Amino acid sequence: MRAIRVLVDTTFAVRGHSGTGVYVERVIRALNEAGVEVVEAANTARRAPAGGGPRSGLNWATDAYWTAVELPRRARACDADVLHHPLPAHSSAARCPQVVTVHDLAFERLPECFDRRYRTYASIAHRRAARSAAAVIAVSETTARDAMARWGVDGSRIVIARHGPGQEPDAVRRPRDGEPKHFLYVGDDEPRKNLATLREAHRRYAQRAGASALPLVLAGIDELPDAERLAQLYSRAAALVHPSLHEGFGLTPLEAMTTGTPVIAARSPGLTEVCGEAVLYCDPRDPAELAALMTEVASDAQLRADLGERGRRRAAEFSWARSARSHIEAYTLAALGGHG
Numbered sequence: 001m002r003a004i005r006v007l008v009d010t011t012f013a014v015r016g017h018s019g020t021g022v023y024v025e026r027v028i029r030a031l032n033e034a035g036v037e038v039v040e041a042a043n044t045a046r047r048a049p050a051g052g053g054p055r056s057g058l059n060w061a062t063d064a065y066w067t068a069v070e071l072p073r074r075a076r077a078c079d080a081d082v083l084h085h086p087l088p089a090h091s092s093a094a095r096c097p098q099v100v101t102v103h104d105l106a107f108e109r110l111p112e113c114f115d116r117r118y119r120t121y122a123s124i125a126h127r128r129a130a131r132s133a134a135a136v137i138a139v140s141e142t143t144a145r146d147a148m149a150r151w152g153v154d155g156s157r158i159v160i161a162r163h164g165p166g167q168e169p170d171a172v173r174r175p176r177d178g179e180p181k182h183f184l185y186v187g188d189d190e191p192r193k194n195l196a197t198l199r200e201a202h203r204r205y206a207q208r209a210g211a212s213a214l215p216l217v218l219a220g221i222d223e224l225p226d227a228e229r230l231a232q233l234y235s236r237a238a239a240l241v242h243p244s245l246h247e248g249f250g251l252t253p254l255e256a257m258t259t260g261t262p263v264i265a266a267r268s269p270g271l272t273e274v275c276g277e278a279v280l281y282c283d284p285r286d287p288a289e290l291a292a293l294m295t296e297v298a299s300d301a302q303l304r305a306d307l308g309e310r311g312r313r314r315a316a317e318f319s320w321a322r323s324a325r326s327h328i329e330a331y332t333l334a335a336l337g338g339h340g
Contacts (some may be wrong), residue, residue: 002037003035003037004328004331005036005039005078005079005081006031006037006038006039006081006082006083006084006331007039007041007071007074007084008028008038008040008084008086009042009043009083009084009085009089010024010040010041011041011042011066012086012087013025013028013042014042014044019251019252020086020087020103022251023086023101023103023163024086026164026166026323027161027320027324027327028040029320030321030323031324031327031328033324034325034328036324036327036328036331039074039078039080041070041071041074043062043063043070045066067089067090068092068093069093071083071094072093072095075094075096081096081097081331082096082097082098082134082331082335083096083097083098083099084099084100084101084327084331085099085100085101085129086101087100087101088101088125088127088130088133089125089129090128090133097335097337098132098133098134098334099134099136099331099334100129100130100133100136100137101136101137101138102130102137102138102139102143102147103139103248103249104139104142104143104146104246104249104270105143105146105147105150105248106245106246106247107119107122107123108123108146109146110191110245110246112191113191113192113245114191114192126151130147131151131152131153133157133334134333134334134335134337135157135159135330135331135333135334135337136157136159136330137158137159137327138158138159138160138161139160139161139162139163139248139249140162140248140249140270140273140274141160141273142248142249142269142270142273143248143270144158144160146248157333157337159326159327159329159330161327161330162249162318162323162326163249163251163254163318163320163323164318164319164320164322164323165251165254165255165257165258165315165318166251166252166254166255180214180236180239180298181236182215182216182233182236182238183215183216183217183237183238183239183298184216184219184233184234184237184240184241184261185216185218185219185241185242186219186224186230186233186240186252186255186256187220187242188220188221189221192246193244193245194243194244194245194284195243197243197284197285197286197290198216198241198243198290199216201243201287201291201294202216202291204287204288204291205291205294205298208291208295212298213298214298216241217237219233231259234255237256237261237262238294238298238304239261239262239263239280239294239297239304240252240253240256240262240263241264241265241290241294242265242266242271243265243266243282243284244265244271245266245268245284245285246268246270247268247270247271248270249270249274253265253274253275254274254275257275257278257279257311257312257314257315258312258315260308260311260312261308262279262280262297262303262307262308263275263278263279263280263307263311264279264280264281264282264290264293264294264297265280265281265282266281266282266283266290267281267282267283267284268284274318275311275314277310277314278307278311278314279310279311280297280307
């Protein structure tokens, strides 16, 4: 019997660095190594998000045609056993079962952090796609519970596939670089990432620390550094500070833990599920508490060493090979269950 053949929509992997892009790239590599026959299909006509206006309308039309017409055509052409959407989508003309990945339901948990038009669209379209899929991949127990409670997805069709770390192996092994030079944030500045609280916390920390205060480096606001530069930033950081109001998984803290970088994170279900007791937690809306933790970490080398070691041990529990095995479980469930 031939290996299961899966057509994967890789559009998000060719649109620049993002959490979804990292996921697509890494899991496809692991699936190939596990013997799955992966066929990649990318909508290269799709442009970057436009933030509203005529170009957003053009993007919507491009996405709709790709999902409704082009993906089913390519699935038929390669005789795919399963069509995998790495973000929730549904191709009604597809003849094979479909699988979707659900990363988080932040737009429903934190509606105030999202544009009303996007929130309304995603709540309808993503729910419909998840409920129509033959199998749903959830990146965490947190996301699985949300999908069942908020969208009514049948738990028997959900497979949990946790991510592996985002760093390349050669960058992971980079040694810690002496005394810390800065605090580090990695990510964009969308509202749920809570950068206002981070900036205020750093201001309070710097006021208290005076001349010895470490600067705050924001990596990824305009453009994410390449892997080597990012590894260097991690190696010189007193801690990664991750103030996000909600995460379905927490790929960036996992990445930092893999490198041995201490992590200070806002407490939320997805992050506590991934990070366990390996990081320091704060109330995401309390800059004073976050500032106090930054002060503590900056001044205590033993605490930094302890957090780094605890983080490495925790991160070792995650891998893309394990994620790939869970994906295969979802593909098999979908293939045996029929169309979706």
